[in-house]
Amino acid sequence: MWESILNKKPNKTKSVQIRKKMEDEEEKFLVFDFSNAVLYVLNNVAGRITELSNGERDLKTILEILKNEYDVPENVLISDIEKFLNELVEKKLVEI
Numbered sequence: 646m647w648e649s650i651l652n653k654k655p656n657k658t659k660s661v662q663i664r665k666k667m668e669d670e671e672e673k674f675l676v677f678d679f680s681n682a683v684l685y686v687l688n689n690v691a692g693r694i695t696e697l698s699n700g701e702r703d704l705k706t707i708l709e710i711l712k713n714e715y716d717v718p719e720n721v722l723i724s725d726i727e728k729f730l731n732e733l734v735e736k737k738l739v740e741i
Contacts, residue, residue: 655741656700
């Protein structure tokens with residue numbers, strides 16, 4: 646499936662806002678969905694995926710950015726991106 650969506654540009658829905666905060670020396674991302682009044686607290690990688698999903702970058706570019714930022718094997722990163730984006734789409738936080 647990954648190959649077929651590499652050129653897609655995920656985009657946060659208009660009801661989503663993201664803020665970063667430091668907690669115990671670790672960066673956390675606060676994602677607020679105004680349409681449902683729900684707050685999600687995401688770890689660094691999940692937050693970056695959400696943050697980078699701005700409709701301007703395709704998944705191939707997002708993968709390259711994350712590969713440069715994190716010391717994670719590419720296959721693990723692809724799996725994480727795919728799983729997390731599916732969750733975001735299911736919760737209507739991101740459109741692909």
